[in-house]
Amino acid sequence: EAGVVQSPRYKIIEKKQPVAFWCNPISGHNTLYWYRQNLGQGPELLIRYENEEAVDDSQLPKDRFSAERLKGVDSTLKIQPAELGDSAVYLCASSIRQGPNTEAFFGQGTRLTVV
Amino acid sequence: QQQVKQSPQSLIVQKGGISIINCAYENTAFDYFPWYQQFPGKGPALLIAIRPDVSEKKEGRFTISFNKSAKQFSLHIMDSQPGDSATYFCAASGGMRGNTGKLIFGQGTTLQVKP
Incomplete structure (x- = not known):
């Protein structure tokens, strides 16, 4: 079974440019999460x-970040315009349902570097 | 109210030794406490999890000890191996309606097991 797939794996952009990340969750998982992980820190939920x-x-x-999940499957996360502080993974x-004791499966992440 | 504090920040253990990582939480409504393992360049992966109605859970070499009154829980890795070298995150979720499934992560512990 395929896991959570994210793309791209790496992205380097100049500040003030837009960027988008894509996620394909595990089939059948109706709950999807976007987390941001700063260097040396634990992940923090975005949406x-x-x-x-x-x-x-x-x-x-919400002033610069937006997300969508069309048809309840794939999701995109967008930043426009990007700032230096947005550099993170x-x-x-995704998880099969919301609630306690529900294992969340993570993708490999997209490492964003804003220069 | 939402914080999860983790210590130590880094840990070096000899092969065959016991690795112990501690976490403390504030929100007494949390009812799910997972530990995630993360290798460089990978997303976090669930290692073991516990609910507050038990004080200990063991899976192979990994044990969670849970102290509800102290609002603390810890991960013990017995017979630590070089392959266990990774970053470990404790997390918590649950509580108020709408917060179930939202993982609050600790800051992470980088474990190095020396051969």
Whole structure:
């Protein structure tokens, strides 16, 4: 069974440029998460989807970040314009359902470097 | 209320020794406490998890000890091996409606097991 697939693996952009990340969750997983992991830190939730509905986006910087999950499957996370402080690893995760004791499976992440 | 504090930041253990990583949480409504293992360039992967209705859970060489009254839990790696060298994150989730499934991660512990 394929795991969570993310692309690209690496991205280097100049500040003020736009960037987008793509995530394909595990088949059948209706909950999808985007986390940001700064260097030497634990992941922090940006947004969580139940099917196509964003149920928790309280940590998403909405002035420059946007996300969508079309048809409740794949998801994209966009930053426009990017800032130097956005350099981090962006992790996508999915789980079969929301709730406690629900294992979240993570992708390998996209490492973003803003120069 | 949402913090999970993890220590130590780094740990060096000899092969065959015991590795111990500690975490403390604040929100008494948390009801799911997983440990994730992350290798360089990879996403976090679930190692072992516990619910607060038990004080200990063991899976192979990995054991979680849970102290509900102290709001602390720890990961013990017995007979540590060089292949265990990775970054370990504790996490917690649960509580208020809408927060289930949202993982709050600790800062991470980088473990090095020397041969």
